[in-house]
Amino acid sequence: MVNLHRGEIDAVLDGQSLRLCLTLGALAELESTFGDEDMLALAERFARGRLSARDAVRIIGAGLRGAGHQVTDDAVARMRAEAGAAGFVDIVSRLLTATFGAADDAPMAKAEEVHAPSTEGPAGPFPGVT
Secondary structure, eight states: OOOGGGTEEEEEETTEEEEEEOOHHHHHHHHHHHTOSSHHHHHHHHHTOOOOHHHHHHHHHHHHHHTTOOOOHHHHHTOOBTTHHHHHHHHHHHHHHHHHOOGGGOHHHHHHHHHSOOSSOOOOSSTTOO
16 A cells, blocks of 8 residues: 555556655656756756656656666656556656645745736646646
8 A cells, every 4th residue: 555645656557556656766866867956956847747758757767666666767668557648647747746745735836826826727736737
């Protein structure tokens, strides 16, 4: 059973239910991979809501390795998700939300809302999240 308080999620890849978790080590791996200087820069990158297939492979791979699975990004790139590409986006969205919380949960987002209220409807922090 996953523990959302520890940032864990379950996902079905290649027909198997697998646990994913972006541990501190997994986040450090992503910082290095994406060239971000710190976790805030990493979170801001993901909050932009743009995601390439290569990004999804890297994030899912880091999440699998963070949960203890010995898998390479090349192996992740060959995996299949339920619902195809939308399934991969859902996995990434749930993993990032479990790790960083929703945009509404972030202290910086709440402070910015006070100073610059949006005239648009609420937007999700990651692709596929509203």
